[in-house]
Structure formats: C-alpha cells, structure tokens
Amino acid sequence: MSAPTDEMTSTPQRSTWSARVVATVTGADARLTALAFVAAFLFGAVLLAVSDADAIAALEAGEGPAAFLGAALSAVGRGYTALLVGAFGSGGAVSETLVAATVLILTGLAVTIPLRAGLFNIGGEGQVVAGGLAGGYVGFAVEGLPLLVHLPLALAAAMAGGALVGWIPGVLKARTGAHEVISTIMLNNTLTFVAIWLLTTSLFQIPGRSDPISRSILDTARLPRPFGGLRVDVGIVLAVIIAGVVLWLLDRSTVGFELGAVGSNPSAATAAGMDVAGATVRGMTFAGIAGGLAGGALILGVQGRITPGFSSGLGFDGITVALLGRGTVGGTVAAGLLLGALKAGGRAMQARSGTSLDLVVVVQALIIVFVAAPGLVRALFRVRSEGASGTQISQGWGA
Amino acid sequence: MRLELRGITKRYPGVVANDAVDLTVEPGEVHGLLGENGAGKSTLMNVLYGLTQPDEGSILVDGVERQFADPGDAIAAGIGMVHQHFMLVPVFTVAENITLGMEPTDRFGRYDRRAANATVTELAERFGLPVDPDALVGDLPVGLQQRVEILKALARDARLLILDEPTAVLTPQEADGLFESIRGFQAAGRSVIFISHKLREHHEIADRITVLRRGRTIGTVDASTSEPQQLADMMVGRPVILTVDRAPARPGDVVLELDGVSVEAPDGRLLVDRVDLDVHAGEIVAIAGVEGNGQTPLVEALTGLRPVTAGTVTLAGRDVTGADRRTLLRGGVGHIPEDRNEHGLVGGFTIRDNLVLNLWDDERFAHGRTRRRDVIDEHATRMMDEFDVRAPSTTTTADALSGGNQQKVIVAREFARPIELLVAAQPTRGIDVGSIEYIHGRLVAKRDAGVGVLLVSSELDEVTALADRIAVMFRGHLVGPFPAPLAKEVIGLMMAGVDPAEAMAGEAA
Numbered sequence: 091m092s093a094p095t096d097e098m099t100s101t102p103q104r105s106t107w108s109a110r111v112v113a114t115v116t117g118a119d120a121r122l123t124a125l126a127f128v129a130a131f132l133f134g135a136v137l138l139a140v141s142d143a144d145a146i147a148a149l150e151a152g153e154g155p156a157a158f159l160g161a162a163l164s165a166v167g168r169g170y171t172a173l174l175v176g177a178f179g180s181g182g183a184v185s186e187t188l189v190a191a192t193v194l195i196l197t198g199l200a201v202t203i204p205l206r207a208g209l210f211n212i213g214g215e216g217q218v219v220a221g222g223l224a225g226g227y228v229g230f231a232v233e234g235l236p237l238l239v240h241l242p243l244a245l246a247a248a249m250a251g252g253a254l255v256g257w258i259p260g261v262l263k264a265r266t267g268a269h270e271v272i273s274t275i276m277l278n279n280t281l282t283f284v285a286i287w288l289l290t291t292s293l294f295q296i297p298g299r300s301d302p303i304s305r306s307i308l309d310t311a312r313l314p315r316p317f318g319g320l321r322v323d324v325g326i327v328l329a330v331i332i333a334g335v336v337l338w339l340l341d342r343s344t345v346g347f348e349l350g351a352v353g354s355n356p357s358a359a360t361a362a363g364m365d366v367a368g369a370t371v372r373g374m375t376f377a378g379i380a381g382g383l384a385g386g387a388l389i390l391g392v393q394g395r396i397t398p399g400f401s402s403g404l405g406f407d408g409i410t411v412a413l414l415g416r417g418t419v420g421g422t423v424a425a426g427l428l429l430g431a432l433k434a435g436g437r438a439m440q441a442r443s444g445t446s447l448d449l450v451v452v453v454q455a456l457i458i459v460f461v462a463a464p465g466l467v468r469a470l471f472r473v474r475s476e477g478a479s480g481t482q483i484s485q486g487w488g489a
Numbered sequence: 490m491r492l493e494l495r496g497i498t499k500r501y502p503g504v505v506a507n508d509a510v511d512l513t514v515e516p517g518e519v520h521g522l523l524g525e526n527g528a529g530k531s532t533l534m535n536v537l538y539g540l541t542q543p544d545e546g547s548i549l550v551d552g553v554e555r556q557f558a559d560p561g562d563a564i565a566a567g568i569g570m571v572h573q574h575f576m577l578v579p580v581f582t583v584a585e586n587i588t589l590g591m592e593p594t595d596r597f598g599r600y601d602r603r604a605a606n607a608t609v610t611e612l613a614e615r616f617g618l619p620v621d622p623d624a625l626v627g628d629l630p631v632g633l634q635q636r637v638e639i640l641k642a643l644a645r646d647a648r649l650l651i652l653d654e655p656t657a658v659l660t661p662q663e664a665d666g667l668f669e670s671i672r673g674f675q676a677a678g679r680s681v682i683f684i685s686h687k688l689r690e691h692h693e694i695a696d697r698i699t700v701l702r703r704g705r706t707i708g709t710v711d712a713s714t715s716e717p718q719q720l721a722d723m724m725v726g727r728p729v730i731l732t733v734d735r736a737p738a739r740p741g742d743v744v745l746e747l748d749g750v751s752v753e754a755p756d757g758r759l760l761v762d763r764v765d766l767d768v769h770a771g772e773i774v775a776i777a778g779v780e781g782n783g784q785t786p787l788v789e790a791l792t793g794l795r796p797v798t799a800g801t802v803t804l805a806g807r808d809v810t811g812a813d814r815r816t817l818l819r820g821g822v823g824h825i826p827e828d829r830n831e832h833g834l835v836g837g838f839t840i841r842d843n844l845v846l847n848l849w850d851d852e853r854f855a856h857g858r859t860r861r862r863d864v865i866d867e868h869a870t871r872m873m874d875e876f877d878v879r880a881p882s883t884t885t886t887a888d889a890l891s892g893g894n895q896q897k898v899i900v901a902r903e904f905a906r907p908i909e910l911l912v913a914a915q916p917t918r919g920i921d922v923g924s925i926e927y928i929h930g931r932l933v934a935k936r937d938a939g940v941g942v943l944l945v946s947s948e949l950d951e952v953t954a955l956a957d958r959i960a961v962m963f964r965g966h967l968v969g970p971f972p973a974p975l976a977k978e979v980i981g982l983m984m985a986g987v988d989p990a991e992a993m994a995g996e997a998a
Contacts, residue, residue: 343858344850351846354837361794361824361832362847363815 123416125467126460127428134453135166138445169445176438177431183438185320189392191430192325193218196384197408198415198422199336200256200377204270205417206340207373208353213259213274214405216281217252217381218388223285224251225386226304226396227294229311240310245328245386252382253375255281260374264367270374278405286398294396304396313391325387330423332383337419339376349373381405410454413461429454490551490567490648490680491516492537497546499532506532508704509546514649519671519681521695521712523688525724525921529704530684534651537682538570539563569642570651575634579627583620584609587641612640617673632663639670649680656690660779661949661981668694686724686922688717689950700724725923735933738957741770742805744910744941745791749800752786760786762965763800768910768941773932774970775944775956777980783965784945785827788914792824793817794832805909818847823903827914827945829892833899836888840880841869843887844902868905876901877927893924900928904935911935914945929955949977961989 139145142165148157177187197214204211225248232240259273288294289302296305313323340346351359352369360366384404389396411429415421436450460467467473492514499507507529514520524530535541537548539557547554550566557563560570577586584605585592593604606622613620618636626637635655642650652671656664671681671694683695691698692712700707700723707723721729745768752761761783768774778784789795791802793814801810809817818824826832834843845854845865854865869883878897880890887895896916903911913932917925932955936942946952952959953974960969961983968989982992 338859342860342862344855344860345858347842347849347860351835351838351849355831355835357831358833358835358846360814361826362849363813363818364849365815 130456138169172439172443173435177435185322186434187431188322190433195329195426198411200381201412204373204377207349214408215278218385218401219281220251220255221248221382221385222389226389229307230305237310244311248386252378256374256378260371264370325391493549521691521698524701528701567648569647571638573654584622733954738772740772746803751799752790753798764967772957773942775952777952778962821909823908823911825913834887839884841883872901893920
C-alpha cells in the first residue's frame, strides 16, 4: 500500500534475484549507505571493546560497569586512532592507502560497470588473476623494450586477459541464459587453479626453483614510483584515468545508455531496437578489462612477480566497493579510497595496537550486510523510508 | 446495507488522496463511483475495505460507526470486494477458492470436498451465477473467474459488494451477463459500489453516480437524469469533447500488407492463423477483439518483437518479413505498445531519455558515441510542450508520471520521428478521459498527415470513434475488415465468434 494514488504506476517486477540486488544497490539512499558505514564501525567498536584484555579483566574482577566501560572505551579509542593514523598519519600511510585503493577502485569498477546492465559480476577474482597472469607474463618474458613500449604492452595484455575472462560469462549469459553469478564464481575457481598450475610450469617459474613463484617483472614493465621510497606508484593515476573513462562510458555515451536501459528494463530496451545480448556481452567484457587492469597494476606495481593467491579476496573487495559506491562511478572511486584507507589503516593498527586485522575484515563484511539490508539500517537509526516526504534522520539510538 | 462514509480524508506524503469525501449507499442501491485515474477511487475503497486507515472521517454501517483495521473486519461487517486483479489461486478448484479460509472439514480435520461443493452449488443457484465447483480456476475464462470472485464475497455473506473496474476484462456480452447478476443482488436487497471510468456503463447499471476528482467529491447525481457530457465534464473539471471530430479518410497507397501471416508460440501453438490485411496511407484500420485472441502476437510479429512463422509482411512495397525490430523502427514503423510499462518506457529513466529511447544513437542525439545531452534536453522540453506532458521537469522519471502522461511521452516519441505506419495497441488503456481525448485527436491528425494507422483495441467506443475500417480478431483468425460505421452490437457479436454475415443479419432483423 505504498502507492498513494492509483495513478502512480509501478515498474514491473524483475524476476531475477541479481536484478533485485542491483535495484537495492543503485536505489539506495546515500544517507543509508553512509549510515551503513557508521553502523558497521559501531559494531566494530563493540567487538574491539569485548575483545580487549583490560576490559575483560575488569569484567572478570568484578570491578563494576564503570571500570569495564572505561577500559572498553579506551580500547576502542586506541584501536580506531591507530587505524586512522595508519591510513592518513604520514606520507607512508597515505602511500599505503593509495596502493590499496588502486586495486580496489579498479575491481570496484569491474562490478559497477555490469551492474548498470543488471549483471552482478562475482568474477572480479578470476579477472584479476587473468590480468595478473597475462600482464605479468609480458612483463617478464618480453625483453629488450623501452619502458614506454613495454609497460603499455604489459598493461594491454592485462586488460586483454581480463577481458577474455569477463567475455566468457557474458557470452554464456547472452547465448544460453547461464546465470552470470554462477559462471563467474566457477571461473574464479578455474582461474585460481590455472594460475597455480601455470606458476609451476617453465613458462612462469623461476628456473631452478621448485616453489610456484614467477620470474620478476622487468624494470621496463614496472609501474614507476614517483615518490622514491614510498610504495605508491602511477597505478593510482591509471585507476583514476580509467574511472574517468568509465564515467564517460556509463553516464555520457550511447553505449552506457544502452547498458542502463537493458539493466533497468530489458523488454523496453528490446522494444527500442537495442541489442540486449550484445549489451550483456559488452558489460561483462568491460568489467573484465577493469578487473584485468587491477591484476596488472598489482603485479606490475607493488608485487613485482606473480605468487599463488596474489588475488585472494580482491574480487570480493570490489563488490564491497561497488555496493558502497551505490553503483555510481564517483561513489566507486570514493569507496575505493575509503576501503583502501581501512585496509592500510588496519595493517598499521595490527602492528601498533595489536588489534587483529580480522577486525577490518569483519567491519568490511558488516558494511556489506548493512548496505544489502537497508531496512536494517533504517530500523537502527529510525530513518523513515524514502517514500515518506522529508525523510528525516532522528537523534539516533532510541531517541 | 446502508453504508455511509463521512468526511473521509486520507493523506499520503505530498498528496491528499481523499479530501473529506462523503458517500452514501442505500440498501439495494447500485452506486456508481466515477473518476479519472488518481481521483481517489481506489484509496476510498481501500479505506472502506480496511486495507488502509483514514486520517479523518468515519464509516457507518446501518447507522453504526465501525472501524476496519483490516479486510477481515470489513468482511465481518458484510462488505465484499472484487478486485480488478483477481485474488484467486489458479491451481485450486472453484469450490476450494470460494471456501478458502473457511473450508468445511470432516471429523479428521480434512478438507470436506462434498460439503464445499454443496455450499457453492447452493450459492450459485441462489444468485443465478452457475459455476462448476470442480473446475480448476486457472482453466476458466476471465468472465467466469470474476464470477468466482463474486461468489467468494457472497459466500462470506457480503451485503455490500465493491466491484473495482469489473468490466475492464470482459467482452460486451460478458459485461451484459455481469449487469444481469448485479440486478439480481439488487433485487435481493444487497448494495453494490460499481467503479468504472466508462460513462456508458454507469448509465446502464447505476442508480446514482458519485463523481470524484482530485480526491474530492464533486457531486452525486441520479443516473437517469444525468447526461454523459455532464459527467465527463464533472470528472475532468472542464468541458470535454467526447466524440472524435474527423473528416472522411483519404486513403493513399498501401503502406502495410499482411499476406497469410501466421505466428506460433514457442511451444508450437498457433496464435495467429493466416491473417491477410492491408493498411493504406491516410486511414485508420482497427482490429477489435477480446484480449487474448491473437492481437498481441500479431502486433509483436509485425513490429519485429516476435518471429513471423509463415506469410509475408510488406512495408511500403519492401518485404520486411523477419526484419529485426531496429530495422523496422528506423524504416518507418511507429509503435505504441500495449503495455507501456513493459515495452514502452524504462521506468527509472528520465522523461528526456525515454523520449529518445529508440533514437538513442541517432546522429541527431549523439556525436559519435557521446550523447548530446543539451540537444536531448531541448528536444524533451519541446516535446513535453507540444504533447502536453505534465511533469515538473524533463528529468522527472517516467515511473513518477500518471498513466496518461506516460502514454503521452510514448506518443510524442513515436510521432516525433518520420513514420509511414503507426501500430497503436490499446493506446488509451487505463488512462484518464482528458488524455484519451488528446491521444485520439493526435491519432486522427497523424492519419490526416498521410500515415497509415493500425489500431488494436478492445474498447468498442474507441474502435467506432476512430476507425475507417474495422476488423475483428477471434481465436487467431481475422474477420474483415469491413468499412465503418459498424454497429457496436455487430462488432460485439463478432468478438464473441459469431459469423459476420450472421452478426449483421441478426442486427438487421
């Protein structure tokens, strides 16, 4: 009974659950997304408090709630301060944040692009692996080229590798209707094991070694580091440039218009003479390019060689980034930087205050839960649904 | 039952759906409720049926004030509602549907089929609504499904029946049958609230008619003493032209020629059976028919949304059989689709984007691959003005528009590009009288500009008002076309499958 009058017509129900996910994400209120972030950190604070040794000791010694609260608050304060300092506190911290953000922005875009076409790309992982393998191979196997030729060539190889791995589920979906969520998950596993196998072949392996590690990327294919000792490289610039291209693609180009129409109402897109199958293939291929580039940036950048499991979790981080970015390009870049800070800060926090890095993982997971369940956030913060006029955020917990 | 609604007010954020609405229904009265889409009819009925609570006002049943927290309360008070979209379980039998929620059970708590069937048969006889209690509801034609809905309400001892747009899904003959049943309840002292936006039906069945506009009661009139024109004006709030003004057609060359066109469903069923038809430039050819007789697949096939399985389609002399949608659209076919929300518009897109939905990569609206947003916006401003689309801005999303305005967006889009043939399927379905008047005028203007118009409609009024030639579709076969005018009764008989010669002879006799 949400429609106020009978002249308000609703859009037809979409049938697939991934389309519903897409609708939840792109239809999310910016405030709700921000609140999801806040809620995740509040829960993280609870975890910090109850896992703090002093706080537990206070509780066990029966020193009363005040002592416990004091210890708990101090633990939360220490943990989050360390997190913040680790993310932004120094040149090195910012450098680490940007290093993490480079990959996150690109894998986030790999989810954001097909999301526009109503496709849920779970295959970031496989696309990163393919990009890393292809880019890395060109990076160490092709010799005698100057940087200005070798690096672009290696990056192009990374994009091509990712594109192929994105194209496959796209074609499967367009031609046979195979659900992209299933096929991309399967490709993730396939690619992970292909990588492990390839790393033990003479094609990739360091001669004379038995562990599955590739030869080192030649200097002519490494992403230059403009700030000497800091690990940040031009990959972040690359990521921002790609984001700009994707912004044009999705919001300004006829291609993006087609993707959007197909994603939002495939029947109407067909009726407008659009090529729904083609848009599906294109959306997934573009996603693969972004994912492949993420793999390339990682291997040609901070890693310098291919190791098994180098991509571990990156594809899923991309999903978090895209969800948090609400399916927009600007949002994806911002979310990539934010989660980059969280990652870099989390590592510093572990080193400094001894808080486990797992906390960051939990917070990140909670963000997804809250973004995916807007009703939960609304209930927590007493936010009225967007249908109501003048949506208001009340004082917060129970106020 | 004597029902009285006093000062019902229901506010939704940003809109007052009902503003101090009064309505009195006497025992044994058929009370018509008339209003455009969005006038507040549905809200009022939802309040009455306990689906939503009013902010102000009271409901009196036989002089006693009642509050309905949910439909259960309303049913207990003797109110029954037949929704526009039936609330039936298709895989259940008629008796199971009618007794659902109050099923008779035997000693072991099992459903007692015999008792249920007996109840249904008794009810059916008492009200003269024969049904087969053992038939599966999903197998029944729409008219019978509606009968099951009515029996469902009667089984719960409804003394006031709300019928929400009951004739929208019926053939004229089925509608006559429904009216017959309504008169039956009336004779039994039961009251009916009859909702429709078709003026003619109100005059036929209602005792009194209450007109709503923008959430307010405009007035209640006696059906016998009111004129259709007066009601239309009350409904819209300004003088409305009910008849379409048009000069005789001046047909030109053939623009569309169908030769033995057949369409099969994916499972091999024949949906359209060897249809021959030609449409000339400058004429409107109408295909009348009850929905589900093959009009939809025919239209889809000749606009490239579905394959033609046999026969040829010729567009202005070119064989376009099997041409894809894009080729047809860019080759001079305009299409107003039957379901505007499914095929016509992308609901989440803005008006300006929907206005170029099928010209998105045309060079007028794109430089290479970059969309020309300023041109698109200017175009939208012009179109909204020219086609009277009422919305706050060009960036309003399509799903925020009323049905009439959505339809105008589609009409604007199809009319703004060069076309030779316009296929208009149910172009005024579910939209308000003002918009219908406007769209009809536009269709005639397009005809006069030399476009061939193929109109597919299940509204007899629309067919007779617009068509120069009339054909009827029944079970995949096309009968006609015959030159207009053709009596509505004749068309109605042909829609029910009566042989045309017989239908016309019957009318003459």
